[in-house]
Amino acid sequence: MTQQPTPDTIRAVAAAISRAEIHDDRMTSDPARLRVWAETCQPHGITDTALACRAVDEHYTRPDADTLRVGTFVGTYRRLRAIDAEADKGSAVAALPAGDPQSGGLPIAAEGEPVWAAYDQHGAIDLPCETCGAGEREACVNLSTKLTRKIPCTSRTAHGYRKARR
Incomplete structure (x- = not known):
């Protein structure tokens, strides 16, 4: 049973698919693709539109990139989110006052x-x-x-x- 996608997930996925269409003439946006991608992305917490677009851009900067698939998109999004979280954590630790x-x-x-x-x-x-x-x-x-x-x-x-x- 699939989870009903949230409006934030639908927005992030729509932005990602639109971005992929710009990079790749083979990618198309239609209601069925948007629904299936959003249902697939929902359990992974994909809600950040800017990060979704970064994941698409990263995919298409690879020299051997073919048409973006939802699994590849989810994996790239999650990896970028983890990298961002580590960077944020490092900044937070660096901002701590010097220890006693x-x-x-x-x-x-x-x-x-x-x-x-x-x-x-x-x-x-x-x-x-x-x-x-x-x-x-x-x-x-x-x-x-x-x-x-x-x-x-x-x-x-x-x-x-x-x-x-x-």
Whole structure:
């Protein structure tokens, strides 16, 4: 049983078929082709008209391109969408604020009431902190804001881990 295509899928497929007609005299647009392509594309979430046109253009830039088939179109569209998603993800990660060097570069908010269970890990609470200068049984302090930290500096935890392994 086929899914009823959404208006966005129908628009994207119509744009793709129209674009293919421009590239290829052998491609024709008719209601039956549009319906079958839209039904085939619906489960794949093909809704972006611009991306659909890019998929068609990419197909026809190949030197050995023959008439575009729906399966080839779906595969190219999905590959381009994945590439775009990775690029967007990379941009989002690059836009993150620089991580806290006291937390191993992780972008976490560590200021606040100390979570003593975190300080107990590997006996870190019983060691002075080499990074922020907190003494034994004291909470670490953010060097930038001078506020206490919920969790110990990574160097303090690592020191406790190394000491516990001996």
